[in-house]
Amino acid sequence: MTELSKTFDPAAIESRWYRHWEEKGLFRPDRPTAEPWTIVNPPPNVTGSLHIGHALDNTLQDILTRHARLKGKDALWVVGTDHAGIATQMVVERQMAASGEKRTDLSREAFVDKVWQWKAESGGQITAQLRRLGCSMDWANERFTMDDGFSTAVLKVFVELHARGLLYRDKRLVNWDPGLGTAISDLEVETREVQGRFWHLRYPLANGSGTIVVATTRPETMLADMAIAVHPEDERYRALVGQQVRLPITGRLIPIVADEHADPALGSGAVKITPGHDFNDFEVGRRAGIEARDMLNMLDARARVVQTADGLIPDAFLGLTTAEARGVVVARLKDEGVLIPHVDKDGAEHDAEARTIQTPYGDRSGVVIEPWLTDQWYVDAATLAKPAIEAVRSGAIRIVPKTWEKTFFNWMENIQPWCVSRQLWWGHRIPAWFGPGLRPDGTLINGDVIRVDANFRETTRQPIAEQVFVALTDEDALAQARSFYPEGVAIRLTQDWMDRGQHESGVVVLRRDPDVLDTWFSSALWPFATMGWPDDADPTLGGRYPNDVLISGFDILFFWNARMMMQGIEFMGDVPFRTLYLHGLVRAADGAKMSKSKGNTVDPLGLIDAYGADALRFFMAAMESQGRDIKMDEKRVEGYRNFATKLWNASRFAQANGIGGSTTLEPPVATLAVNKWIVAETVQAVQAVDLALADYRFDAAANAIYQFVWSRFCDWYLELIKGNIDAETKAVAGWVLDQILVLLHPFMPFITEELWHALAPREHELIVAHWPMADARALDPEAGAQIGRAIELIDAVRGARAELNVPPGTRIALHTGDGEVPATIAPYVERLGRVTLAAGEAQGARAPILWGAETFALALDGVIDLDAERQRLQKSLAAAEKERDALAGRLNNPSFVERAKPEAVEKARADHAEKSADAERFAAALARLG
CATH class of the missing domain: 1.10.730.10 (Isoleucyl-tRNA Synthetase; Domain 1)
Structure with a gap:
């Protein structure tokens, strides 16, 4: 037995015990005859550091893991990190920029080597921080989404999905980040409110019979307009459907089409359609019969104006940024007399109406996101979603809380193709090679014309027929190519996308796709690729699929959870986990979402330094109420440190x-x-x-x-x-x-x-x-009743003493009247209530004590100054009632409740409840005195 120190010091024990557990391999599953229990952690970015959301997520996982281990199960908590394509590439590029280097100064291979070097030296900081939190993860089997075994699984899934017709290349709109030069996912788009403007334009009908007015927040995109849409039931425009308008500046003719996307009640009811630069317009264009390959793309990869396919954009616009192009376009529209001025409430004219606009930004680059028409790889998510939907409907996967099911079904039943390619150098390079197509006579197609930007990404190209070979290895790609091309054709593979072998007569060059896979594509395989699939190299991990439970924030339900369901069922024939627990967000104390820009983030490591990991963990668990957001409250964390101290002192007493x-x-x-x-x-x-x-x-x-x-x-x-x-x-x-x-x-x-x-x-x-x-x-109900009665009486005595201001050290008489305190509990009542039990009625001043059906009394003569005590209580009661009534008046005022900040209303309600309770307590104390 080791004597405990007088004070509880979390820092003195935490690192010592964690190191002991890990060194002894106590996190590693080592019970081969026991029931296996498995959970995988949402792999944090290798660039990341522990934030308060991680603290919640991993605390909940660790509670379940340690509980399963204590229940005798062979518990495994799989740990690893995600290679985080965009974030990691940005970190390394910034590091290079600090020393005057650029990524394009290096070859692709040299840059990737530099990233691996960064990972070895600086990556994975978060894993040390997870240890500080106390996470009992199986570090002996730590995984990384770019390690060899995992990479094999990722490429195999890509090749298999392509072979099954579930992965294909298509030209569609994507969220394009001009700052990073890549497509990004919806999760990486941050919507901000910005002050913008709303322009009204008058487009002339081609037959000269009149004009049609459209409104837009982006007048510069009119250079790539391809239609005007009106609602099919809008009587104002029904006769115009099928006619054409002449586009100002370019002079192109575009049709007026009927589509329900146009809202008759919004603006003029007619909307310009730019399918190459707006997601809604893209769908309208397709419904109007415009093929994606024919849609106009007026921007390059850096969001600068380029020539459209028909060459009608004037040279004066080429090379301009979207902001620069907007100014020039508005000036030209004004000169041509098609810009309708806005008249404000004071009668003054302006080019446009001021409006607050929801604008998408890249969460990492901080630049405005452009919907951009480009060739990308897509997964047929709609087909893969069907078995996942059925798994949730049948109960094969239980979503907790159940309220998330409706959202899940709505999203999955309306799921769009999943863009899985990214224009980066760091990541799983797509296993696809491109070569020239063949004409019907079997001869090679040559003469393709390509324009590229500084990052070697194609911006515009003449349509050509290319053949793609998707294969797991170079050898497989060569074998496919030899079967496709005529005999005798020499074939060469290259990793260089720009190497087209222009000077090699008679040689077919197969160029490796320069893109990498979206990190969500690889993390979707986490529950089975971490278990050794497809090689099953680690026998200790056999039988670990499906996992028992997955815990994650609700915000990645579709980006990760749903995709694991789709890929797991497709490749393993079973769900990836039996239960999906979705927790809420940790918010600031006032309920606001935490963000660095607001300066209201909380560092969990700072809380651990101040109060210990145990206190922070207990706070997270105690506040986690099935899907509800948690309001950060440092006082509660401090309170749970005090709870730990109380247990420490109880153990010292023992x-x-x-x-x-x-x-x-x-x-x-x-x-x-x-x-x-x-x-x-x-x-x-x-x-x-x-x-x-x-x-x-x-x-x-x-x-x-x-x-x-x-x-x-x-x-x-x-x-x-x-x-x-x-x-x-x-x-x-x-x-x-x-x-x-x-x-x-x-x-x-x-x-x-x-x-x-x-x-x-x-x-x-x-x-x-x-x-x-x-x-x-x-x-034992009888024993429980006895002690329960003792506790009730002691509580009643203590309450009365506190209300009446009886000095804590003063022992007073408790008269039992006609009643009696059983001998088995009398010593407890006398010692803990600081009373002496006395038979009969109390004489003189006394305070009644209700104990079930019996009434006892505390003898107060000579113990307190009754008159002074009455005056104190009356004064306290009056003050409490005054504050209570003032707060009630404020809360009963609709103006306050509707206009005040929610946190102010909530505080007023809490204060009202507190003052009401005080008033009741003081009134009860006065009543005791009679």
């Missing part, structure tokens, strides 16, 4: 009184009512925690433990047994304390492991101990 660890899982034999009561309370706490964790109610589990430890064990049991700790009580107290440590371990692993070893010599660590048994046979 040590000082000869109470040590238990030698049995079964509760010791108890004859005293107080011991029977605490055994029953322990069993009920175990039952409550078991039920809560089975239902993924982390808050209910944490609060059940908290109430039991703080109130039942520390505040009552230890107080009740003080001064009368016999052998039986030592055995019971030691057993209860052991149960507490095991119950609390998943939530607070560090302090519980420290106390476990301090209380007794142990054969094993707490992390691999046995979870308590909720044995109902240990319940």
Whole structure:
């Protein structure tokens, strides 16, 4: 038994115990005959650092993992990091820029080598931070989404999906980030409100019979307009459908089409259609019969104006940024007399109406995102989604909370093709090679014309027929090419996209696709690629698919969770996990979303430094209420550090009184009512925690433990047994304390492991101990009723003493009148209530004490100044009532409730409740005095 220090210092124990667990391999599954239990962590970016969302996500996972381990299961928590294509490439490019280098100064291979070097030296900082949080992950099998085994799985899935017709190349609109020069996912787009303008343009009908007015927030894109859309039921324009308008500036003729996208109630009811630069317009264009290959793209990869396919954009616009082009276009429209001025409320004319516009920005680059028409690789998500939808409907996958199912079905049933290619150098390079197509006579097609930007990305090209070969290896690609091209044709593979072999007569050059795969494509394989698929190289991981549960934020339900479902069912024939638990976001104390720009983020490592990892973990669990967002509250974290301190001090009390660890899982034999009561309370706490964790109610589990430890064990049991700790009580107290440590371990692993070893010599660590048994046979209703009655009376006495300002150290008489306090509990009442029990009625001043159906009385003569106490209470009551009524008046004022900030209204309600309770308390105290 190690003597505990007087003060609890989290920093002194956390690193020591984590290092011990990891060095002894206690996180590694090592129970081959036990039931396997598996969870995989959402792999954080290799560039990342621990933020408060990670702290919540990983705390919940660790609670379940440690709980499963304590339940005797062979628990595995798979850990790893994501290569984070865009983020990592940006980090390394910034590092290079600091020393005057650019990525394009290097070959692609040299740049990728530099990224690997950065990873070896600086990457993976977050894994050390996860250790600080106490995450019991299997570090011996740590994975990386670019390691050799995982890369093999990623490329195999790409090739297989292509062979099955579920992955293809297509020309569509994507979210294009001109700052990064790549397509990005919706998750990487940040919508901001910006002050913009709304222009009204008058387009002339081609037959000269009139004009049609359209409105736009982006007049520069009119250079690539391809139609005007009106609603098919809009009587104003029905006769114009099928006619043409002459586009100002370029003079091109474009049709007027009928489409329900046009809202008759919005603006003029007619909208310009630019299918190459707007997602809604793209769909309108397709419905109007415009093929994607014929849609006009007026921007290059850096969002500068380029010539459209028909060459009608005037040279004066070429090379301009979108902002520059907007100014020139508006000036030209004004000169041509087609710009309709806006008249404000004061009668002044302006070129446009001021408007707040929702504008998409790249969350990393910070530049405006352009919908851009380009060739990319797509997955047929609609087909893959069908089995995933059925899995949720059938219950093969349980989504918790269930309220997310409706959102899941709505998104999955309307899912769009998934763009999986990215224009980067860091990532899984797409296993596809391009070569010249063949004419019907079998001769090669040559003479393709290509324009490229500084990043070697194609911007415009004449349509040519290219043949693509998708293969896992160079050898497979060559074999496919030899089967396609005529005999005798020499074939050469190159990794250089720009190498077209122009000077090699009779040689077909197969160029490797320069793009890499979206990181969500590779992370979608996480539940089975981390288990050794397709090689099953690690036999200890066999039988680990599907995983038991997946925990993630609701914000990646579609970007990761749904895609794991699709890929897992397609390639493994089974769901990737049985339960999907979606937690909310951690918000600032006022409920606002945390962001660096607002300056309201919270550093979890700072909280760990201040209060310890255990306190932060317990806060996360106690506040996690199935999908609801968590408001950050540092005072609550501090409170849970105090909770840990209380348990520490209780253990010191146990040590000082000869109470040590238990030698049995079964509760010791108890004859005293107080011991029977605490055994029953322990069993009920175990039952409550078991039920809560089975239902993924982390808050209910944490609060059940908290109430039991703080109130039942520390505040009552230890107080009740003080001064009368016999052998039986030592055995019971030691057993209860052991149960507490095991119950609390998943939530607070560090302090519980420290106390476990301090209380007794142990054969094993707490992390691999046995979870308590909720044995109902240990319940004793009679003993529980006895101690419960004692606690009620002591509480009533203490409450009255506090209300009446009785000095804490003063012992006073408690008269029982015609009633009686049973001898079994009388000593507890006298000692803890600081009273002396007396028969009969109290004389003189007295305060009534209600105890069930009986009324006792505290004798107050000579104890307090009754008149002074009445005056104090009356003054306090009046002040509380005044504040209560003022707050009630404010809350009953609709103007305040509707216009004030939500946090101000919430505070007013909380203050009103507090003052109402104060008023009731003071009134009750006055009533006691009579």
